[in-house]
Amino acid sequence: MTSSSYWAISMPELAKIVSNGGVIGKHSVGKMNSNGLLLLSEHAEYDLLMTNTMFRLDDKCKTTWMHPRTKQWHLIGYVITGWHDPSDFFLTRAKRGADCWTDRRLLRAKLNIRIVPYHSKRSKTIRAAINTARLLSPSYLWEFQTNMDEKFGTLGPLSGGPEEKWNKFHEVTTETAKTILCPKKMVYQDWFDENDEAIQTLLDRKRKAFIDWQNHPNCPALHDRFKDYQTRSQRGLHTMQYQWWEKKVEEVQHYVDTNSSKMLFCIIKTIYGPSMGGTAPLPSADSSTTIKEKEGISARREEHFSQLLNLPSTVDQTAMQQIPQKPAQGNLTSLPPRKKSGLP
Structure with a gap:
């Protein structure tokens, strides 16, 4: 061209x-x-x-x-x-x-060429957490052991190699745990979880009014009805959220006033959910290896701060002696006189 x-x-x-x-x-x-x-x-x-x-x-x-x-x-x-x-x-x-x-x-x-790294698509394996806390109850523990004995008695002795035996044992144990112990529920709370039924009722009314209005778009009465339910839903959701947080604030304040630190941190953890645990790895002193074990990380931190806080002094003592010394004032050690006030 x-x-x-x-x-x-x-x-x-x-x-x-x-x-x-x-x-x-x-x-x-x-x-x-x-x-x-x-x-x-x-x-x-x-x-x-x-x-x-x-x-x-x-x-x-x-x-x-x-x-x-x-x-x-x-x-x-x-x-x-x-x-x-x-x-x-x-x-x-x-x-x-x-x-x-x-x-x-x-x-x-x-x-400025930015090459996006290739990530192979892998199917996410979602493992349901089992509520193992139920094993502390004698009734759940007895029921779980009974079901395990019945299933392994029906299955008979495990045959095959170590991997096949483990797969059969894992399958039977997981199936029994899901049936008896059930998956673990969420441990944190939120305002819409506790008001699920009321929220669903408000949204169903608004959705029904919207469908009626869409079926008859030229009807002003249905349009006004939908707007009315929409306003009610928004006002109701805001009220539920405000009341829930107000209740939680009162509970937190009660635990603070009663000096119940255990219940205070328990309710805070319940609201915000469990914190992510774990320790970040640290490099060794010569940066040749990475320390991942908890004991090794603690030892590396102790070594680092010991070297940092115990450095040898490089101050020349002759220079320190050349600093002029001022005489000590003994009157500073006595308490100041108390002034008399006009109050009785």
């Missing part, structure tokens, strides 16, 4: 193409002919952008070819990218040769 110095189309047509496609920037060079119009059309069709016209540079840094007869420079080379990738370009400019003069210039583009 080439661009000449003669206009082949009118300015309104060019403005229409550029405004619809947005394929060139604000810093274009030269005039356009039919080939230029075809190039802009292709760019608009395939969502492309000329990066040469994005940067404010001198014309000598934009043009790439000199006409042999008119000696005028034109832009006939392009660095093209998609509409969504202009931020990846730092600069696009023409480079002139340092050894000899030519009628063509080389285009160079500086890019």
Whole structure:
């Protein structure tokens, strides 16, 4: 595609193409002919952008070819990218040769290429947590042991290799635990969990009113009815949330007033959920290995702070003795006199 110095189309047509496609920037060079119009059309069709016209540079840094007869420079080379990738370009400019003069210039583009790492898709294995706290109850413990004995008695002695035996044992144990002990429920609380039934009632009424209004969109009464239920639902949800938090604040304040620190931290943990446990690994003293064990991390911290807080003193004692000493003021050790007040 080439661009000449003669206009082949009118300015309104060019403005229409550029405004619809947005394929060139604000810093274009030269005039356009039919080939230029075809190039802009292709760019608009395939969502492309000329990066040469994005940067404010001198014309000598934009043009790439000199006409042999008119000696005028034109832009006939392009660095093209998609509409969504202009931020990846730092600069696009023409480079002139340092050894000899030519009628063509080389285009160079500086890019910031970000390669997205490939992550293989793996199916998430969601393991239901079993409520093992029920085993502390004698009734649940006896029922669990009875079911395990019955199933292993029906299954008979385990046969096969170690892996097959383990798979059978794991399958029977997991199935029995899910049946008797049941999955563990959430240990944290929230305002919509305790008001689930009331919230569902409000939302069902609003949803029914919305469906009635959509079936008869020209009925103002149904529209007003839907707006009324919508307002009631929002007001009811805000009231439930405020009352729930007010109740929890009163409980926290009660535990604070009664100095019940155990119940205070228990209710805070119940509201915000369990904290994520774990210890971050630390590098060794020579940074050759990474310590992951809890005992090793504690020993490394002790070693680090022992070296940090027990550094040898480098103060010269002769310099300390040259510091002038001021006499001690004994009157500072006595208590100040108490002033008599006019109060009885």
